[in-house]
Amino acid sequence: MLNFRPEDGRKRKDRRLPDAWAKTKNKKGNGRDEQSLLFLVQGHIFARDGGSTMIQDIAPARLDNAFRDAAAEASDTLVSFENGKILAAYDPEAERLRFPCVGECGDAGEAVYLFSVSGRRFFLAEGEVSLRKRDGDMPRPAAAESQPPLSAVVPAASDSQLPRPAEGPAASESRPPRAAEASSSPAPFTRFSLQELRALKLRENTEIFAAYTAYHLWNWYRTSRFCGACGSPTAYDHTERAKVCPACGNRIYPRINPAVIVGVTRGDSLLITRYREGFRHNALVAGFAEIGETLEETVQREVMEEVGLKVRNIRYYKSQPWGIASDLLAGFFCEVDGDDTIRMDPHELKYAEWVPRKEIVLQPSDYSLTNEMMKLFRDGGWPSGEERGTAPDRRDSDQLCSAV
Numbered sequence: 001m002l003n004f005r006p007e008d009g010r011k012r013k014d015r016r017l018p019d020a021w022a023k024t025k026n027k028k029g030n031g032r033d034e035q036s037l038l039f040l041v042q043g044h045i046f047a048r049d050g051g052s053t054m055i056q057d058i059a060p061a062r063l064d065n066a067f068r069d070a071a072a073e074a075s076d077t078l079v080s081f082e083n084g085k086i087l088a089a090y091d092p093e094a095e096r097l098r099f100p101c102v103g104e105c106g107d108a109g110e111a112v113y114l115f116s117v118s119g120r121r122f123f124l125a126e127g128e129v130s131l132r133k134r135d136g137d138m139p140r141p142a143a144a145e146s147q148p149p150l151s152a153v154v155p156a157a158s159d160s161q162l163p164r165p166a167e168g169p170a171a172s173e174s175r176p177p178r179a180a181e182a183s184s185s186p187a188p189f190t191r192f193s194l195q196e197l198r199a200l201k202l203r204e205n206t207e208i209f210a211a212y213t214a215y216h217l218w219n220w221y222r223t224s225r226f227c228g229a230c231g232s233p234t235a236y237d238h239t240e241r242a243k244v245c246p247a248c249g250n251r252i253y254p255r256i257n258p259a260v261i262v263g264v265t266r267g268d269s270l271l272i273t274r275y276r277e278g279f280r281h282n283a284l285v286a287g288f289a290e291i292g293e294t295l296e297e298t299v300q301r302e303v304m305e306e307v308g309l310k311v312r313n314i315r316y317y318k319s320q321p322w323g324i325a326s327d328l329l330a331g332f333f334c335e336v337d338g339d340d341t342i343r344m345d346p347h348e349l350k351y352a353e354w355v356p357r358k359e360i361v362l363q364p365s366d367y368s369l370t371n372e373m374m375k376l377f378r379d380g381g382w383p384s385g386e387e388r389g390t391a392p393d394r395r396d397s398d399q400l401c402s403a404v
């Protein structure tokens, strides 16, 4: 696992996410608008639509991840994790997820500012949270006014695009929580794992993306309480999102793990995998960057390790934040180079096959970059080598696609 973060005291000024986020259309809303993009591959221009609606596609909402040294107020949204499970209420009829606001909760200890979504501020409860029993005069978000009590039974799911989550709970198949019966004093909130949230039917991605991003930060805050250099308790920095060691000055920034998702193509077929454990649906070759390698080298190594293939013509597609494993995923397409005989690593995978474009079965939801890449190839949005007229030249692998 590689931590890209500078830990030498340099400050990174602006970690705002790219404007492309705001430009991505949310295809789940009414009146949605397909986004048409042009992208360039080795001098050829192709058009495609906006693909699926990945978890970070929350437009017209927008994540503002700039640090603020802010104190929580009663109307702010409070996220609370216990054993990796977040406190939330799900309304299956409205297909809406809701987190409590600060005023609905008892003493949560110190609440840490996380981020804002379209002006709504999210804070992380550091201590245990108890919901107030009488909440008649508690401030509530406007969107929550008409929500009926929680009575959801959600299907099982697991939540990883990668065979080995970096940290946190294992991506295992687990039973979801059952809410109290709706008849007598139903519990409006319960705790969900992120895997369980992923299986919920939701009208928009805003809340689940906030949950994934909050989980990423929660996991970092809970694992950065002590200095890794001298062992002293760390303190909050008040100028940027960092923990600082009062004894030795060590600064600790949120950890983000770079990883790749790889669509390996052979003409009109895509290499589909399934992990040996955890996520049970179709996936692509995936893995974490290791020390001393470029992302392109990660692609080559992971494909060789998992399925025993050489690849060429590696082209970048898109990236995706995936908070459950503290990941930043980079998606690449490439072509098998030479012998296309799959030699699967049975320790990581239970399935690896060349699947013709029209026979690709997608994941149950649109959230993952993996799914978008499979969908793109299935629907002909990513050309095979033959369609692009690619010459069998290894120099191709140095070239990148650029999306505009």
Ligand SMILES: [Zn+2]
Residues within 6 Å of the ligand: 227, 228, 229, 230, 231, 232, 245, 246, 247, 248, 249, 250
């Ligand atoms: Zn220290």
